[in-house]
Amino acid sequence: MASIKDVAKKAGVSISTVSYVISGKRKVSEKTRENVLYVMDELGYRSHAVAKALASKRTNIIALVLSPHKRPIGITEMDFISAASERAIARGYHLTLWTVGNDSLKDLQELTAQGLFDGIILMEINDIDARVKWLDKANIPFEIVGRCQDIEKYYYTDIDFQTTILDALNYLKNLGHDNIAFINQSKEVLENGYGPVVKVHKYFNELCNEMNIHGEEFFANASPSSGYEIMEHIINDLKDVSAVMVMNDSTIPGIFRAAYKEMIKIPQDISLMSLVTSSRFAEMMVPAVTEMAVPSKNIMYDAVNSLIDRLEGEEQTRHGSLWPCELNIRKSTAEKRKK
Amino acid sequence: MASIKDVAKKAGVSISTVSYVISGKRKVSEKTRENVLYVMDELGYRSHAVAKALASKRTNIIALVLSPHKRPIGITEMDFISAASERAIARGYHLTLWTVGNDSLKDLQELTAQGLFDGIILMEINDIDARVKWLDKANIPFEIVGRCQDIEKYYYTDIDFQTTILDALNYLKNLGHDNIAFINQSKEVLENGYGPVVKVHKYFNELCNEMNIHGEEFFANASPSSGYEIMEHIINDLKDVSAVMVMNDSTIPGIFRAAYKEMIKIPQDISLMSLVTSSRFAEMMVPAVTEMAVPSKNIMYDAVNSLIDRLEGEEQTRHGSLWPCELNIRKSTAEKRKK
DNA sequence: CTGAAAGCGCTTACAG
DNA sequence: CTGAAAGCGCTTACAG
Structure with missing residues (x-):
């Protein structure tokens, strides 16, 4: 609990000198500097963050x-x-x-x-x-x-959502997928103008067009059951879809459940890819999910x-x-x- | 950026009075109090956390x-x-x-x-x-x-690890399981004396004894592959084990993978239960995992x-x-x- | 019921 | 190269 005052007294210098030794904002003779440093060490001095903040207007x-x-x-x-x-x-x-x-x-x-x-x-x-x-x-x-x-x-x-979607679509296209379903977050979130959802919505549709991919976008709540429903629909009504892209982690367990129930194998029958996910999450899934990982x-x-x-x-x-x-x-x- | 000084001046009282109106640590006449409060509101006064901290020795x-x-x-x-x-x-x-x-x-x-x-x-x-x-x-x-x-x-x-283990074992025992494998965290963590691991290690073995359950404990690193190995061993070498308890989330995907590979169905062939997990994690698994959730x-x-x-x-x-x-x-x- | 003033532990312009 | 002092915006014993 030694204060700057204690250090100054013991070192036989003024408070300001100690302060300047610490901050380096003013030249201090090598001799005094060393002496002050020595005393600081001896007393185990640590500057008091709050006082420093008040005086300097910076809290760090x-x-x-x-x-x-x-x-x-x-x-x-x-x-x-x-x-x-x-x-x-x-x-x-x-x-x-x-x-x-x-x-x-x-x-x-x-x-x-x-x-x-x-x-x-x-x-x-x-x-x-x-x-x-x-x-x-x-x-x-x-x-x-x-x-x-x-x-x-x-x-x-x-x-960089544009590059992310481009890389994802390229990867899938190179595997032969040209009919892709995309599960975005909810329509509500889109309408609220939440950035990632707005951007991915835009780029997915634009890039599918440019790349000659048939892309269909779905909006899902952040829940397994919402993923389950959509995946059921994809499996039963959209037989040409061979790959599913998701930007909605919470739906993924539901997607797996629907696939399991409908006897659809991932990845043999349908490929699944997750966007903007954490690696730690993607690795937890069985099978581990191919992803575009957030840096x-x-x-x-x-x-x-x-x-x-x-x-x-x-x-x-x-x-x-x-x-x-x-x-x-x-x-x-x-x-x-x-x- | 109004300070307590500004408020005092405008209200025609001293700084201390303003301070006491705020803290309530001293009686202030209703009239002055109301006036000060009014001025504070007018100026949009907010107390400066850093100054307050320095004076009161409390940073909150x-x-x-x-x-x-x-x-x-x-x-x-x-x-x-x-x-x-x-x-x-x-x-x-x-x-x-x-x-x-x-x-x-x-x-x-x-x-x-x-x-x-x-x-x-x-x-x-x-x-x-x-x-x-x-x-x-x-x-x-x-x-x-x-x-x-x-x-x-x-x-x-x-x-309360003791109650947790007791409840878990009771639940499994009521389902007819009396030969249970338990996947704890690593031996190293146990030897370092990390509390949860030490306690669960102790109670699992004690309670299995008391409850006439054949319990076998394994130690796993925090990785799917470690879970995979142990689960392979359980499936192939310990045919009497009908339930697996885990206190090591990261191993769970590996456990599922091993079961899948060995054509063992969860829960039909082997029950799986996770201890000290987050619900959000347990719900992400397919099938969703029965758990003792951390409160x-x-x-x-x-x-x-x-x-x-x-x-x-x-x-x-x-x-x-x-x-x-x-x-x-x-x-x-x-x-x-x-x- | 209220005010004037010391003090919290620093920083930094001012002065020499 | 260094010191004495004001000031950061509050709290709180002291005094009346």
């Missing part, structure tokens, strides 16, 4: 905002969180988790008013997002993980670094970066079977 | 310590984290995630020295845990999620409440509480088949 804490009620925290979200926490700590910051309720704008205002956070990382972005506008106007440093309207005005990191580490490293760089006043050349998902070929996809 | 931040490198964060951990964050926010606190590296004691010392945290929640406890002793000696309020040596000296919340909300609510109660100087009657896992019967268990 950043907040990650999540709304678990709107979008439950799954493995993918968890990967984001731990990557962010790791990166923040590595750069000398703390990461706090701020789980907001329904009125997320109001919660965000509460959060920032306390002056506890140097910066904010916003996830689960809608195309028109009141929080983004407010943070911008309030002049609070923030980083978007996702994209929204006028994204070029802000700092962001996101998945969560890359994304969060970028986001946290960009935010902290700005907080520390570094030059910013970058405004945003996009990371495609990575193809992990596992056991749920195979060549289209000859009829 | 608690830290949750995790070591993701030792024990990757799965769905169960995630449930703990979000329950804790939710509870903390509901009580006016922030929850920060502190992910420590290999030398977790040193990291913990760093963490606490900064004076940023009012209290600490420690998870992933070993039977002999240097961090517990150190926190105790340093007189830092902390709560243990788990148990260790001399646990009655500390505050803790944990799973993560209850546990974290208890832990966070107990810690905050102590921080706020409330009387503590409770020292520790134990929560049994809850039986969720799903599709992976059935009556023992007649030979």
